[in-house]
Each structure stands twice: as C-alpha cells, then as structure tokens.
Amino acid sequence: MVRCWRSKRASERMTLCVLMRTGFRTHETIWGRRRPYDRFSNMNESPSAIGTALSMIATLDADLFEIVLLSLQVSLGAVAIASIIALPLGALIALQRFPGRRAVVILLNAMMGLPPVVVGLMVYVLLSRAGPLGSMGLLFTPTAMVIAQSIIVLPIIAALSRQTIADLHEEYGEYLRSLGCTPMQSIATLLWDGRFRLLTAIMAGFGRAIAEVGAVIIVGGNIQHSTRVMTTTIALETSKGNLALALGLGVMLLTLALGINAAALVISDTARRRYG
Amino acid sequence: MADGAPHTEAREYEQRDSIAKHPLLPLVARGVDFGINGQRIIDDVSFWIGSSGRTVILGPNGAGKSVMLRLCHGLLKPTRGEIRWGDMSVADAREQQAMTSQKPVLLRRTVNDNLLHVLRVKGVPLGERQALVDAALEQAGLTDLGGRHARDLSGGQQQRLAIARAFVLKPKVLLLDEPTANLDPAAVRGVEELIGAIGAAGTKILMTTHDIAQAKRLAADVMFLNQGRLLEHAPAMEFFSSPKDPVAARFLAGELPA
Numbered sequence: 001m002v003r004c005w006r007s008k009r010a011s012e013r014m015t016l017c018v019l020m021r022t023g024f025r026t027h028e029t030i031w032g033r034r035r036p037y038d039r040f041s042n043m044n045e046s047p048s049a050i051g052t053a054l055s056m057i058a059t060l061d062a063d064l065f066e067i068v069l070l071s072l073q074v075s076l077g078a079v080a081i082a083s084i085i086a087l088p089l090g091a092l093i094a095l096q097r098f099p100g101r102r103a104v105v106i107l108l109n110a111m112m113g114l115p116p117v118v119v120g121l122m123v124y125v126l127l128s129r130a131g132p133l134g135s136m137g138l139l140f141t142p143t144a145m146v147i148a149q150s151i152i153v154l155p156i157i158a159a160l161s162r163q164t165i166a167d168l169h170e171e172y173g174e175y176l177r178s179l180g181c182t183p184m185q186s187i188a189t190l191l192w193d194g195r196f197r198l199l200t201a202i203m204a205g206f207g208r209a210i211a212e213v214g215a216v217i218i219v220g221g222n223i224q225h226s227t228r229v230m231t232t233t234i235a236l237e238t239s240k241g242n243l244a245l246a247l248g249l250g251v252m253l254l255t256l257a258l259g260i261n262a263a264a265l266v267i268s269d270t271a272r273r274r275y276g
Numbered sequence: 277m278a279d280g281a282p283h284t285e286a287r288e289y290e291q292r293d294s295i296a297k298h299p300l301l302p303l304v305a306r307g308v309d310f311g312i313n314g315q316r317i318i319d320d321v322s323f324w325i326g327s328s329g330r331t332v333i334l335g336p337n338g339a340g341k342s343v344m345l346r347l348c349h350g351l352l353k354p355t356r357g358e359i360r361w362g363d364m365s366v367a368d369a370r371e372q373q374a375m376t377s378q379k380p381v382l383l384r385r386t387v388n389d390n391l392l393h394v395l396r397v398k399g400v401p402l403g404e405r406q407a408l409v410d411a412a413l414e415q416a417g418l419t420d421l422g423g424r425h426a427r428d429l430s431g432g433q434q435q436r437l438a439i440a441r442a443f444v445l446k447p448k449v450l451l452l453d454e455p456t457a458n459l460d461p462a463a464v465r466g467v468e469e470l471i472g473a474i475g476a477a478g479t480k481i482l483m484t485t486h487d488i489a490q491a492k493r494l495a496a497d498v499m500f501l502n503q504g505r506l507l508e509h510a511p512a513m514e515f516f517s518s519p520k521d522p523v524a525a526r527f528l529a530g531e532l533p534a
Contacts, residue, residue, distance in 0.1 A: 175381040177351055180371055185397050193384045274425065 053248025064245075068252055071229040074142050074216065075209035078149030079157075083202055086154045090161030090201075091187040094169060108162065111155035116148075120215030123148040127219065140221040145229070148215040153205035160201035161194075168194045196271035203264040210257055298480060300361040300369050300448050302326040303348065308357035310343055317343050318354070319504040329496025330471070330481040332512075334488070336532050340504040341484035342378065342453050348482060349375050349451050361449070374447045378454040380438035382426040387418060390426050391441050398445055408444055416440035416470055432463025436470055443474050450474060452483035456490060468493060488528060492516055500524045502532075 056064050093104060125131050127139040127147075138144045168190050169176075176186045191198065213231035220227035222236055230253045237246035303325040310318035317340045325331055333341045346352045348359060350366035361369035383390050391409045400408065413419045416436040421429065426437060435455055442450055455471065456464040471494060475481045485491055491498055495512040500521065508521040519525040526532050 172381060172383070174351060174375075174377060178349060178370070178373075178375045179394060179397055181397055189383070189393065189397075 050247055050251070052244035053251050056245070056248045057252060064248065064252070066225065067228055067230055067233050067249065068256070070142060070227070071210060071231070071253075072256075074145045074229060075149060075206060077146045078209050079153055079202060079206045081146065082150045082154040082157050082205060086157035086205075087161050087191055087198060088187060090158040090163075091165040091191055092183075093158070094162045094166040095183060095186060095190075105159075105162065108155050108159045112159050114152055114155065115214065116152055116212045117214035117218065119151050120148050120218030123151065123215065123219045139219060140223060140227060142220070142227055144219040145216045145227060148219045149209045149212060152212060152215060153209050156208055157201050157205040160204055161198050164194050164197045164201060165190050168197075196268045199264050199268045203261055207257060207261060210253070210260075298328045298362075298448065298478075300364065300372060301328060301480060303359070303361055303482070305348075305359045306357055308347060308354045308359060310340075310347060310352060311355050317504050318347065320357075321501075321504075321506045322357075323499060323506060323509050325482075325497070327496060328478065328480045330475045330483065330494050331497050331499065332491045332495035333482070333484040333499045333501055334491045334495075334527075335484075335486065335501035336527060337486055338503075339501040341486075341501055344501060345375070345451050345453050345482065345484050349373060351375075369449070372447055373449040373451060374442035374445075375451040376435070376438040376442050376453060376455060378457050380434045382429075382434055382438065385426060386422070387413070387424055387426050387429070387437055388422040390437060391444050394441055394444055400445070412440040412444040415443075415473065417466065430463065432459050432466050435459065435463070435467050439467065439470055439474070443479070446477075447479065449480045449482065452481065454484055454486070456485070456487065464490070488530075500527070502527070 093101065093108070123144060124139065126133050127136070127144055128134055129139070138147070165187075169186075172186075172190060172193070176189065181189065211231065213235055216222075216227075216229055217232045217235065220229070220232065222228050222232040228236075230249045234246045234249045234253070237243070237249070303323075305321055305323050308318055308321045309316065321344065333344055335341050343352060347354055348366070350370045359366050383393055385393070388409055391412055392405055395405045395408060409422070410419075413422055416439065418429075418433060418437060418440065421433065426434065429437060439450075439452065439455065442452075452471065456467050459467065468490065471481060471483070475494075483494070485494075492512070495515075497509065497511050498515040499506055500508040500515070500519075500523075502523050508515060508519060508524045510520070515524070516528065519528055523532070
C-alpha cells in the first residue's frame with residue numbers, strides 16, 4: 001500500500017493545483033452553461049451514463065481499476081489495523097471489571113457514529129506540516145487515509161466485538177475460570193471461538209470505511225493517480241458533471257460492498273450452522 | 277456437622293488412612309451460607325468428607341446442589357462460613373481440580389482441539405500433548421471421533437468428552453454437576469462407566485444428581501440436600517437402607533419431586 005511517494009513539498013503543491021483546478025471546474029459547472037441538474041433533465045443521459053459505466057467496467061479501464069484498487073487497499077488496510085487493536089480491546093472490556101467500565105462502553109458505542117469529516121480534520125491537523133506529526137510527511141498520502149479510516153472503524157469493531165465476546169463469555173466463563181485461565185488466555189479462547197461472529201463486526205467496519213468520503217478527501221486530497229479513491233472520485237466527477245464516471249464508480253462501489261458483505265454473511269452463517 | 281452423620285471409630289480410622297494418600301482431603305465445610313439478593317440458597321451447611329470414594333450430593337431440583345458444588349470449587353464465595361480442602365484454601369485447591377457442568381461447555385472446535393485447549397492453557401509441553409489426548413479419547417470411548425466437531429456429538433458423547441477433558445490431566449478431584457441429566461439410559465450407562473473408571477483410578481469424585489438410582493449405583497457416601505440445608509450425610513448403604521431424616525425418607529420413597 002505504501003509506495004514511494006513524491007517528496008512532500010511536491011505533493012502538496014500538486015494537491016493545491018488539483019484542488020484549484022477542480023474548484024474552477026466546479027465553479028464553471030455550477031454557474032456556466034452546464035448546470036448539474038440540466039443533466040438530469042435530459043433523460044437520455046442516464047442510460048448512456050450507465051452504459052459508459054458498464055463499458056468502463058467491462059473493459060477494465062485503467063484509471064477506474066487504479067481507483068478501485070486504491071480504495072480496497074486503503075479500506076482493507078484500515079480495517080486490518082483497526083481489527084488488530086479493536087478485537088482484543090473489545091474482549092478486554094467485555095471480560096474485565098474495572099471502575100468506569102460502563103462509561104467506557106457508552107463512550108465506545110457513541111464513537112461508532114464519529115463523523116468522518118471531523119476525524120479527517122483531526123488527522124489533518126495532526127499530520128499537517130505545522131502539526132505534531134508533520135515531520136513525517138504523511139499528509140496527502142494513502143497512509144494518512146489509512147490512519148483516518150482506522151480511527152473511524154476502530155470504535156465500530158471494538159463495540160460490536162465487545163458485545164459478541166460478552167455473549168460468548170456468558171457460556172464459557174465458568175469453564176475458563178474452572179480451568180484457571182489467565183485473562184490473556186481467556187481472551188484468546190473467546191476471540192478464536194467467536195471468530196465467525198466477529199467477522200460480522202469486521203464487515204461492519206469495512207462497510208463504513210469503503211463508503212466513507214469525508215475523512216479521505218481531507219487527509220488524502222483526492223490527488224489523481226495518488227490518493228484518489230472511489231468515493232472521492234464520485235464526489236469530484238459529480239460536481240464536474242461527469243456523471244458517467246461517477247455512476248460507473250457508484251455501481252462498482254455498490255457491487256463491491258454488496259459482494260463482500262454477502263460473502264461475509266454466507267461464511268459466518270455457514271460457520272454458525274456448522275459450529276454452533 | 278449435620279444430623280445423622282455418624283462417625284464410628286472404625287470409619288474415621290479408615291478415612292484418615294485414605295487422607296494420607298490424598299493431598300486435598302478431608303474436604304471440610306463449616307457453617308457455610310450462600311445467598312443472592314437476600315435469598316438464601318445454602319443455609320448453614322457443615323460437613324466433613326474424608327474418604328476418597330465417590331461422594332454424591334443428592335436432592336430434589338432447586339435444593340442448592342449445583343451451588344454447593346460451585347462453592348466447593350471456588351467459583352462462588354460463601355457469604356458466611358468456610359470451606360477447606362485439606363490444608364488448602366478453595367482457591368489454591370482449584371488448580372488440582374476440574375469441574376464439568378450440567379450442560380457441557382464445549383468449545384466450538386473439534387473433539388481433539390477441546391482436549392488440546394486444556395493442555396495448552398496448563399502449559400503441557402507440545403510433545404506430550406497428543407499422547408494425553410489419545411489416552412483421554414480412548415478412556416472416554418471417543419477414539420474415532422477426534423476429528424469431529426464437538427457440537428456435532430450426541431448428548432452422551434458430549435458429556436463423556438466434557439468429563440474426559442476435565443480428567444485429561446488427572447486432577448486429584450473431579451467435580452461433576454448432574455453429569456447425566458437429560459440423557460437416555462444407554463448414554464447414562466456410558467457416562468457412569470467413565471465416572472466409575474476415573475474413581476477407581478484414585479481421583480476423588482464429588483458429584484450432584486437428583487437421580488436416586490444413579491446415586492445408588494455410584495455413591496460411596498451420600499449428602500442429602502433439601503432447600504439449601506444438609507439434612508443427612510451418611511455412607512450410601514446406610515442412607516439407602518435406613519435414612520434417618522424424614523424428608524430424605526420421603527424423597528427416597530418418591531414422595532418429593534425429584
């Protein structure tokens with residue numbers, strides 16, 4: 001996922017350039033001859049846009065493919081990182097009794113609805129050149145997007161897995177105590193035996209990450225061939241009036257989200273029937 | 277000491293003899309109370325178990341048998357009174373014990389992996405694990421089922437697996453909570469044979485049941501519990517031929533709901 005990126009200064013300059021360009025275009029589109037809603041007034045446009053979209057998908061259009069690939073890389077990376085932290089964290093909160101536990105649970109549940117734009121802004125401030133982590137030069141790179149999405153999905157995976165593990169612990173608790181398991185051993189046992197149910201929590205996190213636009217557009221900058229993902233491209237192309245590409249990506253996004261969720265559901269359902 | 281738990285000198289002598297061989301005995305409870313939300317579940321129970329034979333806690337449903345077992349295992353703490361295993365506290369003794377529940381708690385894994393889980397948690401070296409698993413499977417009559425998923429087994433097989441898993445490291449004490457509840461007669465026989473074999477190998481067995489016939493088949497001594505009170509503790513022969521407690525007599529006559 002982390003390739004060799006252009007020097008920070010160059011990338012920032014380029015971003016600015018891109019943003020300005022898109023800004024002008026947006027301006028042009030809105031106030032010029034071609035208003036966005038004009039496109040919808042012409043009903044022939046939509047089928048042709050979908051046709052374009054399908055043909056782009058069918059011919060594996062290189063630009064489209066690049067965007068889809070980066071989307072998957074960023075979101076899967078974010079979900080992987082968040083899962084590594086959130087699954088044990090959720091299990092720990094489910095098992096341990098400590099003062100303020102209820103407050104932590106409430107906070108975690110509330111954070112499931114973190115506004116991506118705000119997370120994006122916070123990460124932006126952290127990573128911007130004047131920010132505390134500015135020297136790492138991560139702003140407007142896919143790494144920054146992964147960081148932002150990790151923060152967004154972490155509470156989702158942690159809160160859902162906490163519930164799953166708590167339910168499983170109802171059943172296993174006595175056995176684990178009788179056996180004299182350490183907390184670590186208990187958590188490992190519960191995570192492993194709950195793996196198929198936890199898949200649902202992870203998928204919820206992935207669904208959120210892949211569909212999210214607010215954070216990645218702020219910290220990624222929507223730079224062509226660099227940090228452009230499906231959602232940011234859809235936002236951009238729609239505002240440019242280029243509905244064909246936007247719709248094509250929309251179709252791709254829906255298909256991907258549906259496909260991956262369906263696969264996860266089938267896996268966890270089959271496994272649950274099989275393993276109880 | 278509960279009423280009607282006579283200690284003849286000869287019996288005490290015999291029991292003390294067995295203590296020498298068993299580090300966790302005698303199991304002594306003194307004035308144990310246990311309650312939840314103001315409701316008393318165990319009411320002033322005291323007993324002294326010295327023999328390494330099979331002790332059966334008998335009584336109708338809701339008598340507090342399972343709670344008594346969990347108090348002995350240290351999964352619950354008495355609200356009053358004390359339980360000790362030999363020189364050890366309940367918590368220390370637990371390391372040398374294992375318990376099974378009425379509804380077996382089997383991990384969502386294969387039969388083999390259920391057994392391996394115990395060995396892994398207890399830190400048994402990798403090279404010794406498979407031999408222990410094979411021995412346990414053979415003893416429980418599950419040799420061919422090692423690769424099956426534990427939850428696909430029949431009820432009797434599940435309970436035998438749970439007992440085999442509890443016994444895989446040969447604990448000094450095995451606590452069994454209603455090991456044959458909801459099993460058909462053939463499955464009951466299989467589980468009882470396994471319990472018999474484990475008891476014969478020198479492991480102290482403390483089990484609960486509401487099944488009078490089973491208590492007759494398995495018990496060396498019987499503790500009769502009703503409504504949280506220990507009404508009689510006597511050697512099995514004595515208890516079944518001439519119960520001293522009137523409630524116990526009614527229970528044996530089938531006049532109390534089992």
